[in-house]
Amino acid sequence: MLHFIVNPSSKTGKGKKVWKDLLPIVKRSSIEYDVHMTEARGHGAQIAAQLAKQQNEVDAYVAVGGDGTLNEVLTGLVRARARQPIIGFIPTGSGNDFARNMDISGVPADALRDVLHARRMAETDTGLLQVGGQDRPFLVSGGIGYDADVCDLISRSTSKTFFNRLHLSSLAYTWLGLKQAARYQKANGTITFDGGVSLDLKNVAFISFHNVRTEGGGWPFAPDARPDDGVLDVCIVTTSSRLKFAAALIASRLGGRHRNHAAVHIIKTRSAHLKLDKKLTVHTDGEVLGSFDELTVTCIPASVRLMTK
Numbered sequence: 001m002l003h004f005i006v007n008p009s010s011k012t013g014k015g016k017k018v019w020k021d022l023l024p025i026v027k028r029s030s031i032e033y034d035v036h037m038t039e040a041r042g043h044g045a046q047i048a049a050q051l052a053k054q055q056n057e058v059d060a061y062v063a064v065g066g067d068g069t070l071n072e073v074l075t076g077l078v079r080a081r082a083r084q085p086i087i088g089f090i091p092t093g094s095g096n097d098f099a100r101n102m103d104i105s106g107v108p109a110d111a112l113r114d115v116l117h118a119r120r121m122a123e124t125d126t127g128l129l130q131v132g133g134q135d136r137p138f139l140v141s142g143g144i145g146y147d148a149d150v151c152d153l154i155s156r157s158t159s160k161t162f163f164n165r166l167h168l169s170s171l172a173y174t175w176l177g178l179k180q181a182a183r184y185q186k187a188n189g190t191i192t193f194d195g196g197v198s199l200d201l202k203n204v205a206f207i208s209f210h211n212v213r214t215e216g217g218g219w220p221f222a223p224d225a226r227p228d229d230g231v232l233d234v235c236i237v238t239t240s241s242r243l244k245f246a247a248a249l250i251a252s253r254l255g256g257r258h259r260n261h262a263a264v265h266i267i268k269t270r271s272a273h274l275k276l277d278k279k280l281t282v283h284t285d286g287e288v289l290g291s292f293d294e295l296t297v298t299c300i301p302a303s304v305r306l307m308t309k
Contacts, residue, residue: 005036005061006037007065022109031116058086121307123305130298144295202238223255
């Protein structure tokens with residue numbers, strides 16, 4: 001059974017039309033399926049959790065939406081303690097970083113056909129971010145500081161709608177990202193990695209934890225990250241200079257050249273604990289969780305199976 005969990009509001013409201021175009025392809029297939037439409041933020045997690053409690057071993061959960069929709073489905077499966085669930089993804093969002101990194105077609109009809117005729121299941125790691133009493137998984141990235149502020153800004157901005165209409169959604173992330181660089185917040189603190197190694201940090205602009213190479217519509221903050229290596233790539237950016245910070249961001253956009261910048265450190269780890277002296281915004285897969293000064297992140301190896309061509 002394929003459970004399609006569809007976000008009709010993805011891509012600034014175009015998700016409903018995209019699914020209407022996809023449904024005839026599903027109906028023509030010989031696969032047993034059902035469809036669940038999300039109605040509000042967080043509803044995808046509720047649907048997935050309810051379905052997972054009733055699942056049999058061959059059920060699969062196919063998110064139709066953006067990275068946030070996929071994150072909600074994953075969150076629901078984690079809450080239901082589903083063991084190595086089978087997932088699929090049909091990207092109809094704006095950023096689509098998971099699809100970009102997993103060789104999933106950006107054309108929804110092609111991505112659907114790959115799900116319907118999947119030849120294999122790719123075991124994929126997930127990250128788990130624990131903050132403020134919440135356990136939030138992620139497939140793309142989690143972060144604190146600037147990158148989470150950009151996620152918050154994008155969710156409220158009319159610029160995203162404008163760029164989507166021009167089919168230039170990645171430019172919305174670039175434009176708003178550089179705009180936010182002029183007013184990023186800084187904090188000091190300590191990060192401790194598995195094995196007990198600690199770093200004292202000054203002027204933290206942001207710290208992002210990556211399961212795949214890019215986030216935010218194609219920003220390669222972790223150029224060497226892989227979703228099947230059992231570790232997360234941690235990108236730490238620390239600087240008191242807004243000019244140097246902007247330079248590091250631009251270098252990142254230019255093929256991941258930021259890794260040679262003095263303000264940037266990229267470290268592979270199985271887990272990390274962060275404590276800051278002030279609260280900064282936190283996100284998982286672009287979904288803002290609030291502001292916090294402490295968090296723990298862990299890589300959960302081979303925790304999901306991805307339907308792939």
